[in-house]
Amino acid sequence: MEKVCVIGAGSTKYGKLDDSITDIAVQASVAAIESAGIKPKEIDAGYISNVFGIADKQVHLGPVIMSNLGISEKPSLSIESACGSGSVSFREAFANVAAGFYDAVLVTGVEKVTHTGTEWTTTYFSYCSDFFYEGQAGASFPGLFASMARAYLTEFNATEEDFAKVAVKNHENGLSNPKAHLRKKITVDDVMNSAVVASPLKLYDCCPFSDGASSVILCSEKFAKEHTKDYIQVIGSGRGGSPAALQGRNHLTTIPSTKLAAESAYKMAGLGPKDIDFAEVHDCFTIAEVVDSEDLGFFEKGQGAKAASEGRTKLNSEISINPSGGLKSKGHPIGATGVGQVVEVFDQLTGRAGEREVKDAKVGLTQNFGATGASCAVHIFQSV
Amino acid sequence: MSAKEDFIENAKNGKVLARKCTECNELHLATVYFCKKCGNKNFENHPVDGIGKIVTYTIMTVPPEGFEQYSPYAWAVMELNDSNIRISGFLPNIAKPEDLPVGTPAKIIGYDARGIVLEKL
Numbered sequence: 001m002e003k004v005c006v007i008g009a010g011s012t013k014y015g016k017l018d019d020s021i022t023d024i025a026v027q028a029s030v031a032a033i034e035s036a037g038i039k040p041k042e043i044d045a046g047y048i049s050n051v052f053g054i055a056d057k058q059v060h061l062g063p064v065i066m067s068n069l070g071i072s073e074k075p076s077l078s079i080e081s082a083c084g085s086g087s088v089s090f091r092e093a094f095a096n097v098a099a100g101f102y103d104a105v106l107v108t109g110v111e112k113v114t115h116t117g118t119e120w121t122t123t124y125f126s127y128c129s130d131f132f133y134e135g136q137a138g139a140s141f142p143g144l145f146a147s148m149a150r151a152y153l154t155e156f157n158a159t160e161e162d163f164a165k166v167a168v169k170n171h172e173n174g175l176s177n178p179k180a181h182l183r184k185k186i187t188v189d190d191v192m193n194s195a196v197v198a199s200p201l202k203l204y205d206c207c208p209f210s211d212g213a214s215s216v217i218l219c220s221e222k223f224a225k226e227h228t229k230d231y232i233q234v235i236g237s238g239r240g241g242s243p244a245a246l247q248g249r250n251h252l253t254t255i256p257s258t259k260l261a262a263e264s265a266y267k268m269a270g271l272g273p274k275d276i277d278f279a280e281v282h283d284c285f286t287i288a289e290v291v292d293s294e295d296l297g298f299f300e301k302g303q304g305a306k307a308a309s310e311g312r313t314k315l316n317s318e319i320s321i322n323p324s325g326g327l328k329s330k331g332h333p334i335g336a337t338g339v340g341q342v343v344e345v346f347d348q349l350t351g352r353a354g355e356r357e358v359k360d361a362k363v364g365l366t367q368n369f370g371a372t373g374a375s376c377a378v379h380i381f382q383s384v
Numbered sequence: 385m386s387a388k389e390d391f392i393e394n395a396k397n398g399k400v401l402a403r404k405c406t407e408c409n410e411l412h413l414a415t416v417y418f419c420k421k422c423g424n425k426n427f428e429n430h431p432v433d434g435i436g437k438i439v440t441y442t443i444m445t446v447p448p449e450g451f452e453q454y455s456p457y458a459w460a461v462m463e464l465n466d467s468n469i470r471i472s473g474f475l476p477n478i479a480k481p482e483d484l485p486v487g488t489p490a491k492i493i494g495y496d497a498r499g500i501v502l503e504k505l
Contacts, residue, residue: 139459
């Protein structure tokens with residue numbers, strides 16, 4: 001297996017964007033290509049992640065993006081894996097470079113949905129659930145995660161205020177991220193007093209619907225060394241699955257796919273949770289970050305909420321979780337999110353993170369899942 | 385009749401159409417085609433009463449399209465009394481957590497455009 005590196009990364013701002021889905025996807029791709037210092041012709045293939053291209057009248061995004069980059073002859077494909085599309089796409093790109101099929105590939109994730117309004121997005125996002133049992137029966141995504149939150153509150157010694165502190169921490173981190181969607185300091189009271197969306201989750205427990213695009217260039221170690229000194233290495237990659245519907249799981253305070261993906265990524269890297277300096281995790285809702293922090297092995301089961309509440313996941317504390325601001329503050333353009341996490345790791349490990357830098361960080365982890373964690377990918381990166 | 389149609393007919397009568405693996409006896413919902421434990425494809429029908437206890441739920445106040453008129457309502461996961469099978473569904477007329485403590489007994493009362501419909505016992 002070839003060693004695989006990330007040599008360039010770029011993102012648009014996340015938020016409500018005016019440009020089209022194609023425009024923002026190309027903007028992020030150009031930023032990644034320029035950051036890598038390569039020519040588009042050196043790219044062998046494109047991996048595009050997107051879920052609701054139909055909302056902005058463009059599917060089959062691969063060839064459209066490649067044509068706009070002046071490399072229409074290069075192969076590309078689109079990958080849809082709900083909110084986990086970006087990391088799944090990254091994983092497929094990784095596997096093909098590791099196998100030696102390609103020397104350098106473009107991985108671009110994009111989403112453009114905010115112009116459709118809250119009801120459209122709530123309804124369409126519910127199609128990512130096991131619809132027969134969940135979406136069809138009136139469960140939205142906040143509702144499904146709220147059910148996990150209710151299970152957590154029932155099973156463990158945790159409070160809604162503990163969850164609120166995850167949101168407060170991520171907003172604090174996002175303040176230092178110029179590309180974040182919600183750059184606003186909030187308090188525990190703000191969270192607790194915000195409107196209930198799906199009890200026990202309130203508006204400020206939820207990430208926003210965002211537009212945005214992120215892009216990275218993945219390549220073999222040989223290619224990286226020939227082009228730059230500023231690159232990072234992918235040292236672990238893992239994937240896993242869970243029963244698509246929550247009713248198929250015996251425990252609702254853990255996400256089986258995360259545990260499987262983490263186990264396999266840690267094994268490939270030859271590392272464990274204690275070796276990770278920072279992690280970009282899937283905090284679509286505050287409860288999700290709590291569960292992630294346990295499933296990734298940073299805290300014992302049932303301790304994640306208290307750990308967050310005690311500040312042990314803040315920037316430059318015991319383990320910096322979501323230094324970018326996470327989905328909660330940075331935003332969640334669902335097809336782009338998993339790629340955006342890699343952009344943050346690249347920026348952190350190459351000294352580009354500015355005020356939100358995790359001090360002396362050498363190893364970063366990304367975890368991104370689809371739906372309620374029916375699909376998940378975990379990746380581990382190391383500076384060189 | 386497809387497995388799903390059969391499942392729906394049972395739900396309309398308050399039943400959950402489960403299937404028992406002929407090799408290892410593991411129970412599944414009828415919408416599963418291979419045994420998750422041993423991989424066997426042969427099952428025998430094993431309908432069970434759609435009666436159980438709520439293991440978790442949410443109260444929806446920002447509903448998806450088509451559910452506006454029912455808000456607030458619950459979406460709940462129930463564990464059946466006669467097996468370890470869990471089934472989720474729409475549970476109307478729930479406004480606050482006190483209306484539906486975890487552990488509340490409930491049953492399936494039908495299936496319609498709102499999917500599987502549950503009711504407190």
